Amino acid sequence: MDVVLLFLMVIGLMLVGVPIAVSLGFSSIVFLLVLSETSLSSVAQSFYQAMAGHYTLLAIPFFILASSFMSTGGVAARIIRFSIAIVGHLPGGLAIAGVFACMLFAALSGSSPATVVAIGSIVIAGMRQVGYSKDFAAGVIANAGTLGILIPPSIVMVVYASATDVSVGRMFLAGVIPGLIAGGMLMATIFGIAVVRKLPKGEWRGWGEVMESGGDAIWGLGLIVIILGGIYGGVFTPTEAAAVAAVYAFLIANFVYRDMGPLRMADGNHKALWEKPIALVTAFFHRDTKHTLLEAGKLTVTLMFIIANALILKHVLTDEQIPQQIAAAMLDAGFGPIMFLVIVNIILLIGGQFMEPSGLLVIVAPLVFPIALQLGIDPIHLGIIMVVNMEIGMITPPVGLNLFVTSGVAGMPMMRVVRAALPFLAVLFVFLIMVTYIPAISTWVPDRVMGPQVRCEGASLPSEPLERAFCEARGFGGAAATE
Amino acid sequence: MSDHTVSDSMLGRFVNELEESFIALILGLMTIITFINVVLRYGFNTGLIWGLEMTSILFAWLVLFGVSYAVKTTANLGVDAVTNLVPPAGRRIMALFAGVVCIAYACLLMKGAWDYWANFANLPQTTGRWFPTGFEDMTRTSYRSWYEMIDTPMPSWLRWIEPLINQGDAYEKIPRFIPYVILPFGAALLLFRFIQATVRIWKGSSDSLIVSHEAEDAVEDVAHMNKD
């Protein structure tokens, strides 16, 4: 009962325009003071520890920063040129290239709106010039942009990993195949529509153009190689990978593409480094660098403000043993994995109407995670399901980050974007069902590369009670450790 | 770009520049330290033992310092679906109510932040559960200035604080009251900015505490490309 009140308070405050972070934090603090012994001092401690004590979340500012350095117009334009060179000649070529470019950009960026802004602003204008309707263009990009959080790296995956203690590296690997499938399904749909409606197609410019544009884009795309290769090659942890990615993106933007920094000249041309070697020093202090750091810092702050307050709410829920109560109720009701996943889908689709994905995940993941394990649902699989739900939440009204961003970049009213996105939204729904009920789509790659998240084989079951329950639910039948 | 809030006064511009530089600097330092540690470990088989702890501290500083700046620049995310449906008068009342909630939140956080930090700096915590009702009497265990961090060494240029606060004992690692000071400082700034924001709404020079969506600035930058 208390919990219902708590959630009503959170939602009520949000709806009157209290910032999401404060709605979460204020409601939680009031409930902590009323219901438990907790002191305000320990609330402050949790707040500080949300940053200083969560090693995984440290990846967030770095991925945001890498993405900011990569979001200069030049990187997106190079990726789009490369995409057109590859698929532009197919029926609906430019639209398919738009999806392909979103997939590539998603591999550089941890967030979906960033993907829409970078790719959408150029591709939507380009599609209209060659004769596509504005609605079609906007619908394609709004949907394809959601791949930003499914194709690694992904901020939402970092948050899920932190909230549930699964490995970030596994989550990133798990996103690869679903990302390719979702992108493939969107492209196939466009192809089908294009054939029926005789949409324009570009011309094949030959392998020379593919090689040339690919060579130009390769520096940007090198980022994904660094991130995945570095993590799985044992060079660095996922958090460090994010920092390395940020430094790499900085170097590429300043010294290779020269879209920003000391080598970029006012007329849009650039100098070579040997003409101005001092740039190696001044780039660090250049106003473009400071501006990018500030923008990334600001985004980090607003996101972490929500996450830190969501962690206080999570503390209330743990304190009141809510996850256990919900788990017991669901298990008592005899829900199996399938029914459970349907309920998770519904909770997330509704929650996604009000909340920003990271904050929602911090609250929902700890609620459903223990139940999922007890039902034998793989934690990595659950993570991907949640991410795909978040994607759909981003393009459904009333609150859909991608809808808003698309309406901005396309200069269209929000409701028109909603209608435009609808046919492709149906594709993502089919995709959600596939991902939900075919675990292998998510788990095959990470299991191959890193072994499963929970290791049931071997002489003994895991020591962690939840993991043990998971193995038992999967039909597996030792000691334990912490320092 | 709208990351520069219009400030008429010299002081306003100076403070703004200071806040923005500080945020950029912290994020830059976090990135560089982490990067250097990777290079040292992978390339030279060594590392800055304090690198991780320092980066974690800077992360906390970034957010706790930056959150007041986010309030000042109205960058905090919120839901405007309902507020957009009500007439302006109702919207103003809702915004004022939201401002009061934010101020109350910041007050609670401020009390908690002070209470948490105070003993690490040999200062008294406040009494009272919800509201500060006074200062506690210090007991022998209320002096915790000796409490050090785990990995970050005490820099020699800070040694002058030892006679002042640690009875002359040398610190091996930096004492905790130094990184933790961002809590009361950040919470006080947050409270100040929420009060300012609420006053702006009261005076009618602003109508909300939230930006509806994170990418608004970026969208403004590119929207002209697709305007009819």
Added chain:
Amino acid sequence: SCEEGEMVIKFSHVTNTDRHPKGIAATLLAERVNEEMNGTACMEVYPNSTLYNDDQVLEAMLQGDVQMAAPSLSKFEQFTKVFRIYDLPFMFKNIDAVDAFQASDAGQAMKESMTRRGLLGLEFWHNGMKQLSANKPLVMPSDAAGLKFRVQPSEVLKAQFEALDASPQPMAFSEVYGALQTGVVDGQENTWSNIYGQKFFEVQDGTTETNHGVLDYLVVTNVDWWEGLDPAVREQLGNILHEVSMERNAAVGEVDAEARQAVLDAGGEIRELTAEQRQAWLDTMKPVWEQFTDDVGQENIDAAQSINNSM
């Protein structure tokens, strides 16, 4: 859960409740307190870091937000450097020597060494002796040179690996398996129950039975809270805790041996050292003692050594 009028004792720790030596002991303690002190006191155990991690819990204890915890001994370095003695390599011959040292006057005095900082040590809990593992065979100390070892944050442990010409890398416990698997670090040191429980042996070439260090815990409480208890309550609680500690510490050798056997059964490689080989490790690591003699006190080192010699 607790009834009206009962004094609530929160015990926060970071392990599971039923398999780890510390978790088992905490669970047993709570069971006995809740049965024998029913109506007077009630113990709530918060396992798995659900309330605090090992670093935060001591802050929270000074603040009065939690009453009992059992962090590993190296976590007390910030309170008094005497505890560094437990991290010094080859200071104790085996877990019995550790036990005897803790029971001696020197060991008992250490429990009260933090009262001026607000903490009181109540009882020591064992985990076991530490072994060394890596992604290549470790037989002689020179085998460890150039490798990266994960360490708990501790000056002594860093110095220990530096003495081996190896590189110490602090890292969260939860990250270690992944880091060993991908090769971010090459090796680590831990007790058999941790090496088995975390399955480190799966991602290492083998484990060398060095018994070079000890991983132990100290049950601590807030000194003001403890002294403010009703004397009868304090005595009863102290007695129960003491009995539980004796019982679990006596069983720890068995738990350790089981874990070691389980590593073997699961296909893990274990390398035993000859007396000469072990002496070589000792000779390489022992110079570390000199760096920390001032911190731990020569008299404590002497006490530990005389116990070793008597065994």
